[in-house]
Amino acid sequence: MKELTSSQIRQMYLDFFKSKGHEVMPSASLIPHDDPTLLWINSGVATMKKFFDGSVVPKNPRITSSQKSIRTNDIENVGHTARHHTLFEMLGNFSVGDYFKEEAITWAWELLTSPKWFGMDPERLYVTVYPKDTEAKRIWHEEAGLALDHIVEVEDNFWDIGQGPSGPDSEIFYDRGQEFNNLADDDPENYPGGENERYLEIWNIVFSEFNHKPDDTYEPLPHKNIDTGMGLERVVSVFQHAKTNFETDLFLPLIKATEKKSGQHHYGDSTETDVSFKVIADHIRAVTFAIGDGALPSNEGRGYVIRRLIRRAVMHGRQLGIDHAFLYQLVPVVGKIMESYYPEVLEQADYIAKVVRMEEDRFNETLQDGLQLLNENIKKAKQDDAKQLTGKSVFKLYDTYGFPLELTKEIATDQGLEIDQTGFDLEMKQQKERARSARSNAKSMGVQKSLLVDIKTPSKYVGYEKLTVTAVLKNIVASEKQVDQVASGKAELIFDQTPFYAEMGGQVADRGVIKDDQGKVVAQVIDVQHAPNGQNLHTVEVLAPLTTATTYELAVDQDFHNKVRKNHTATHLLDQALRDVLGSHTHQAGSLVEPDYLRFDFTNLGSVTADDLKKVEKIVNDKIWQALPVKTVITDIEAAKKMGAIALFTEKYGKVVRVVKVGDYSTEFCGGNHVDNTSELGLFKITSESGVGAGVRRIEAVTSKEAFEYLDQHNQLLQQTAQQLKLTQLKELPHRIAQMTDEIRDLKQKAAALEGKLAQQQTADIFHQPVTVNQHTLVAAQVEVAGMQQLRALADQWKVQNSSDVLVLAAKPAENKVNLIAAVSPAGIKAGIKAGDLIKTIAPLVGGGGGGRPDLAQAGGKNPAGIQAALAAAKQWLAER
Known part of the structure; x- marks a missing residue:
């Protein structure tokens, strides 16, 4: 067997299936896109759900990928076992209703054993099959040429996660030799598929052919699929003769670098330190x-x-x-x-x-x-x-x-x-x-819905060039079935061509109307989405009968569309301006382009300062006023990358891509609608900036008419404020507000001083008039102070003067507000009296509640009429102690 690096193994796998007509799908982001059921992408098939459940029909039903994945359900095992990882790569080949068992099995055998490819010794390979899957067993033996004693029937070889697609599978094992055997020869687990170290599973091929129904019965799927998974880390350990996955070129450089950081421990010294490495x-x-x-x-x-x-x-x-x-x-x-x-x-x-x-x-x-x-x-x-x-x-x-x-x-x-x-x-x-x-309890993978999947009518989007066209109605879907005519209600329509943009890339769908040959409006277009086979699917409110094979006029709401175009171009300018101001690490984390505003989410470690926001806003407006041309280039993905086009990690791009260039300032992959020149935006204004998650910030902004209206509204508020302050010029506002702030601060200080004097005058009367209750002295009174702060100040004076064992004060700072405070001296606390218990007893009488420490407690209420009852209750409570 060849000595191969991890990079060579990965590339060889992808090249092999590319030679079999598969499209090589780039590894998707670890962050799931539009899938609330997953915290992370946790397998190769996780990125293929939309193909297997029929929501999207792939351009090529044969797909291969090397998908980075994260699983966190057994982090504690990492380091203690040979093959547990949090991040791993899953090599996979997938068939969406195309080839099935014979091709999947014979190709797997060819890749593994052919000298041109992996070149493994056939004698070292074993497979397991589901006992009832006689067809897979036959293909392994008769077509691939695997000896019968290398085929093991295992009852568990049936992939089933509950309701949804399921089917038998074949696992492929590599015999690493007797030197890896950790079991006795007669151990019942000493076989391919058992719990042992000799026979290492390197590949699993799932034959997805049944639908597991809610009543636990199984029916054949309308389209049979192939889903496979080969763990890169595992197969690399085979090629590099490693005892565990960690002694391979995927991990050893990291372990060696950590050894240098340690300076005192080396990998292999002890089991304990090896776990840490x-x-x-x-x-x-x-x-x-x-x-x-x-x-x-x-x-x-x-x-x-x-x-x-x-x-x-x-x-x-x-x-x-x-x-x-x-x-x-x-x-x-x-x-x-x-x-x-x-x-x-x-x-x-x-x-x-x-x-x-x-x-x-x-x-x-x-x-x-x-x-x-x-x-x-x-x-x-x-x-x-x-x-x-x-x-x-x-x-x-x-x-x-x-x-x-x-x-x-x-x-x-x-x-x-x-x-x-x-x-x-x-x-x-x-x-x-x-x-x-x-997390959402949405189903992890549904069953194919053949209705829309089976509609393959060609449909062309022409909205880049024109917003009104005549088109032939090809398909009508109403009440979950395909019909030739619909008279009213909601329906979904597909035309041979359309100017209506389908929602994508953050840009909302176009709105508009459908007219008959007499110019009468027969339907309102309320939404447009992509059908599984890529056509623009129009959701409409039917106003008059619609019939297939009939020509209609499709008219996009031009005002709505033009506003969206402006905001989409502004989004591109904003994206680049943020990179310029905050740094190249900043990238888009989501966007929404509506006619009235735009929303842009981006990654950043901290909040954005007012100065930085001002810089970003100025850059965007400068680009608008420079009247930069906005051009679209259709090219291949590699040429686009050489142009410096920015791609989003959440999007998939085909071989031919659309690149939007805003002068020489911004270049991005984009399938949306844009203005012809930045001057059409007129004005750009950020209306808010906030955090929406860990390391993710959100900017909302407006352009054109909405930007003018936003600024005009704020100008009117300033004018009204200036008039109220009797100022003739707006520029005088900051000085006047600063002046008023100083005056208010001075007045508050004077008021506080007066309140303090008033409180002291009251204490002269009340602190010297304690009553004796059950051998304890009590001061209980209502005082005229502004609130709780003054009550606490009085309690401090009481403490200094040592006027009584217990203090209860009440105040009415507002019409429907009560403040209560209770304090207990050290002698009172020693006798078992607690302020917190006292306040909890009397607070309900003023319609409130509170609590605190044994020496000090406070409460609030909404019933001033209960103050005297509360003070009396304090006396009664103390009498019962």
């Missing part, structure tokens, strides 16, 4: 790719996963003697390893490293707090003669401070304690249940 290598790969795809550390969702991985890696670094930030220095190493297929990692290495460094520094600041909490928990456990740390306390260390479970175990063991593993597992289970319930 593996964890660090695994986690920095996942973190690097996740941040590169737009995720950022935070306390929830994807951000929480990144934060947890970084903190776990930092703790393992400490076990290797690395007590300073170091992970960020491994980011370029990841980039270099993956450069051949993922050049964007090195391109973004500085930005990714900056994010990792910030998170490392933040964790190191909190690390001491976590260690202090752990030491406190250990001390308390020993004081209570406990033999273990509680599951709840261990989980808090794990969840809040990022302490790996094994580290807490180690420290506890050194102190002669165990941990409550059962309690920890319960806390972990509850957290996972919370996380699952927080």
Whole structure:
């Protein structure tokens, strides 16, 4: 067998299936696009859902890919096993209703065994099949030529996730030889498919041919599919004769770099330190790719996963003697390893490293707090003669401070304690249940809907050139069936050509009308989306009968369309201006282009300052006033990239792409509508900037007429304010407002001083008139002060004067507002009197509630009529003590 690098294996796999007519699909972003069921892309097939469920028909039903994926359900196992990873690559070939078992099996055999390709020894290959799948067994034996004693029937070889597509599968195993065997020859698990180290599963081929129905019966799918998965890390370990995945060129450079950072530990020295090397290598790969795809550390969702991985890696670094930030220095190493297929990692290495460094520094600041909490928990456990740390306390260390479970175990063991593993597992289970319930429970993959999938009528979009055309109505879908005529209600229509833009890339769909040959409006177009086969599907409100094979006039609402065009071009200008001002790390995280405004989401580590927003706004307006031409170029994707065109990680692009150039300033991949010249925008104004998630900011803005109206409205408000202040010029406003602010501050200070004097005058009367209740002295009175702050000041004076054992004061600062305060002297507290208990008793009488410490408590209420009753109740409460 050949000695191949990971890059060679990946490329050879893709080249092989390309030679079999497959389209090579680039690896999608780890952040799922329009799929609320997934936190991360977790497999190759996850990016193919839209093809398998029929919502989109692929241009080529044969697809192959190497898809980066993240799985986080067993992070704790990483480093302790040979093949658990958080980030991994899944090589796959897919057939959407095209070829099936015979091609999938014979091609797999050819790729694995042909000297031209992988060149594996056929004698080392074994496969498992579902016992009832006699056809797959026959093909493996008769067509591929695999010996029968290398084919194992396994009952579990049926891929089924509940309702939806399902079917039998074949797993392919590589016999690594007796030297890898960790079991006795007579062990029942010592076979391909068993729990052993000798027979390594390298590929799984799923024959998706049934629909699992709600009643747990199975029916044949209208289109049979092939879904396969070959873990790159696993197959690389075979080619590179590695004991585990970590001794391959995908991980060893990271392990060697970590050895240098450690300076005192080396890989292979001990099982314990090897775990740390593996964890660090695994986690920095996942973190690097996740941040590169737009995720950022935070306390929830994807951000929480990144934060947890970084903190776990930092703790393992400490076990290797690395007590300073170091992970960020491994980011370029990841980039270099993956450069051949993922050049964007090195391109973004500085930005990714900056994010990792910030998170490392933040964790190191909190690390001491976590260690202090752990030491406190250990001390308390020993004081209570406990033999273990509680599951709840261990989980808090794990969840809040990022302490790996094994580290807490180690420290506890050194102190002669165990941990409550059962309690920890319960806390972990509850957290996972919370996380699952927080995400959508939408189905992970539906069954093909053949109605729209089977409509393959050609339809051309002509809206780039004209907004009114005559077109032939080809298809009508109403009441979930295809019909030749519809008289009223809602319907979906496909024409042979259309000027209506279908919603895509953040740009909303066009609106407009459909007219008959007499010029009568027969339908209102209320939405346009892409049908599975790519046609523009018009959702309409039918006003008069519509019939297929009839010619109609399709007219886009031009005012609506032109406003959208302006805002779309402004979005491109804004995107580039943000890069210019904030840095090249900033990239689009979503957008919405409406006729009345635009919304643009972008990544940035912190908030955007007012000065930076002003710079961005000025740049966009300068480009508008420079009257830059807006041109569209149709070219191939490689030529577009050479032009410097910016692509979005959430979008897929074909071989032929549309590039929109705004002068020499902005060049982007885009299929939307734009103005011919930036001067058409007239004016650009940012109306708001805010945060919408971890590391994601949002700008909303307006252009043209809406921008003028926005500024005019604000100008009117300023004019009204100037008139109220009796100013003749707007430029006088800032000075006058500053002057008024100073005056208000002075008046507040004088009022506070007067209130203080008034309060002191009142204390002269009330503090010297305590009453004795049950051998305790009480001062209880209503006072005329402005609010709680003054009541607290009176309580401080009472404390200094030592006027009584208990104080209760009430104030009515407003018509429907009451403030109460209660205070107890040290002698009163010693006698068992608590201010918090007292305030809770009397507060309901003024329609409120409150609480506090034994020496001081306060409450608020809405019923001033109850003040005297509350004061009387205080006296009664004290009498009962």
